[in-house]
Amino acid sequence: MPPARTRLLAGAAALSAGTLLLTACSGSSGTSSSSHDTINYALPANFTPNWILPIGTAAHLNTNNISIANTLWEPLIAYDGSTGKIGWNKAGSVATDAKFAADNKSVTITLGDRHxxxxxxxxxxxxxxxxxxxxxxxxxxAGYNPGKAPDNWTSFKTVDARHFTITFDKAYNPQWMLANELNSITPLPQHAWAGGRDAKQAWTFLNDAAKNISGYASNPLWKTTSGPYSVKSFSTAGKVVLTANKKYDGGEKANIPTVNLLPFTTADAEKNALRSGSVDYGYIEATDLDQKDSFTAQGFKVEPWSGWAITYMPYNFNNPAMGAVFKQLYARQAIQHSIDQASLAKVVLNGTAVPGYGPIPQGQASDFLSPVQKDNPYPFSNDTAKSLLTSHGWTEQGGVMTCSEPAKCGEGVAKGTKFEMQVLSQSGSAVTDNMMSAIQSSLAKTGIKFSIKTAPVNSVLSQTPQCTSGQSICKWQLSFFGTAGSWYFNAFPTGDSLFQTGGGSNFGNYSNPAVDKLVSATTTSSSNQAIQDYSAALAKDLPVIWLPEPDYQISVLKNGLGGFSQDSLANFHPAQWKWIG
Structure with a gap:
């Protein structure tokens, strides 16, 4: 399913199979929640909730929207990291069982006795x-990717009121199907929402209703829910008040009757709200970790929130000036050898990141990670990087490697080509600026000139699209969405959108037929070997510049708030929060 390139859903397949998540810290005002009947939660900056319908459209892919929607309408299969490890959280699901046929071409799902x-x-x-x-x-x-759900679901057969069977177009890996496709399903109250309309009419009716944010708390349509909370108020400015659903009969009853979701506009405003005591569950930036003691002295605990994600810098393989160079594996190897990930994670990101060497997240242990990726096939070494270039016909001239033997440099690389490349990077972030400067300095020691151009993140996104070499928009060479810009996966970290030829989020038009086969195998084979082979192949083939993966956020929580794990898929789950002190 296609992701979107904004601060969007983090790993919730209700909208997309994975997505670029641009996190930011934020700020607003709120009153102190001195009562254990209430909690004040700080939403990320400038990403105010604006969609209640638990079906995403491209204009409403905000991770807050999905977290709120899942609190109101429980997913069929909640496959997430909310229990401390990524898996099926049956307590937060409407379904209780999913039995795949012996040939893995269909699944029969059992619903709980729910109302x-x-x-x-x-x-x-x-x-x-x-x-x-x-x-x-x-x-x-927004979750649609041609060939995937619902295209590969050929039929829906109702067995009885609490059992149904979905048939597929071929055999699929059950884990992938559960984690990346079936988890996109949300049972909807057809008796309250259909109103005799056909599917197209109902779609228009529901989407039109969802556009009226000011009516979320009053419209009877949104009062028929299945989740642990319902909406008490929903401001167009972004403040949302949730109240416990007293009729909820699922496995995750609300522990705190009232949840205030507070919007913020700046990191400073949010930190001030934390210090004043008007936020119970907020965050600080990595650069603020030197202030940790001041928060703990005020009765807070500081806990990193690790994400199921990867961070990278896409090459534009179709760039007319440098595309031919980027297509040479040795050139990409030289670049990767020049990236000192350990120092970037420790110094620039203040120890709040882990190095990433391939397409599988490395912030958490998993069976998906191959030994090849884990062991880092291209360790930092400017000497090794320089040797790779000189052995392939490059000589250093005026401090910049220049192709002097085109027969060795590779197909399409002309004599005299200078190894000069430019990145369009997010502006306005000191951490991002520091990372780009550190990479620039390190690449210079290899003889690679790395120039940095910055723009607001929305401009970076719009100016670095998929393109062909003849298009004027194809002048970009590298793009970076910022140190808070990461690709968040669903539970099963397949790469069909990112690295398969023609993938919807294959930003730089990377293409490798062998990798295409490996990606397809991850969705159909029930063996973990398939995804480990994919992990190893892309760790070695370098479709992008691999970079350290920062924590999703540095959470600051009031002492006594606990009893839950921070979901590595970057969703929040208010029903799991509780005051235990």
């Missing part, structure tokens, strides 16, 4: 309602 807030039972018809909506309107669904 909507109006007392009506949740049935297979409510799942079928979602299924029909997506089938009929797939091109408008």
């Amino acid at each position: 909507w807030s109006d007392g009506k039972p949740i049935t297979s018809a409510d799942v079928k309602f979602w299924f029909d909506l997506i089938k009929a309107n797939k091109s408008e669904w």
Whole structure:
């Protein structure tokens, strides 16, 4: 399913199979929650919630939207990291079981004995309602990637009120299907929402209603819920107040009756709110870790929130000036050898990041990570990097490597080509600026000139699209979305959108037929060897410049708030929060 390139959903397949998450720290005002009946949670900066419908469209891919929607309408299969490890959280799911056929070409799902807030039972018809909506309107669904769900779901058969079977177009890896496709399904109250409309009419009706943010708390449409909370108020400015759903009969009852989700505009405003005591669960930036003691002295605990993500800098393989150089594996190896990830993670990111050597997240242990990626096939060494270039026909002239023997330099690399490349990077972040400067200095020691151009992140996103060499927009060579810009996966970290030929988020047009086969195998083979082979191949083939993966955020929580794990897929789960002190 296609991701979006803004601060979006982090690993929630209800919208996309993975996405570029641009995190930021924020600020607003709130009153102190001295009562254990209330919690004040700081939302990220300038990403105010603006969509209640638990079906995402491209204009509303904000991670806050999905976290809120999942709190109101529980997913069929909550496959996330909320229990401390990534897996199926059955307590937060409507389904209780999923049995795959022996040939892995279908699955029969069992629903729990659950009810909507109006007392009506949740049935297979409510799942079928979602299924029909997506089938009929797939091109408008943000989770759609041609060939994937719902295209590969050939039929939906209702067995009875609490059992149904979805048939696939071929055999799939059950883990991938559960974690990346079936987890996109949210049972919807067809008795309250369908109103005799067909799937296209219902889609239009629901989306039109969802555009009226000021009506979220009053519109009867949004009062029929299945999750542990309902909406008490929802401001167009971004403040959301959730109240416990007293009719909830699932496995994750709300521990705190009232949840205030507070919007912020700046990091300083949010930190001031923390210091004043008006935020119970907030955050600080990595550069503020030297202030940790001041927060602990005020009765807070500081806990990093690690993310299931990778961070990288895409090459534009179709750039007319440097594309031919980027297509040479030895050139990419020389660049990667010039990146001192350990120092970047420790110094620039203040110890709040882990080096990343390939397409599988390395902030958490997993069976997906290959030994090749884990062991770093291209350790930092300017000498090794320089030797790779000189052995392939490059000589250093005026401090910059220059192709002097084109037969050795590789196809399309002309004599006299200078190893000079430019990145368009996020502006406005001291941490990002420091990282780019450190990389610039390190590459210079190899003889690679690395120039830095900056722009607001939205401009970086719009100016570095997929392109062909003849297009004027294809002048970009490298792009970087900032040290807070990371690709967050669903639970199963496949690379079909990122690195498969023609993938919707294959920003630099990387293409390798052998890798395409490996990516396809990860979705169909039930063996972990398939995804480990993919991990090893891309750690070695370097489709991008691999960079350290920062923590999602440095959380600051009031002492006594606990009983939960911070979801590495970067969603928040208010029902799991509790005051234990």
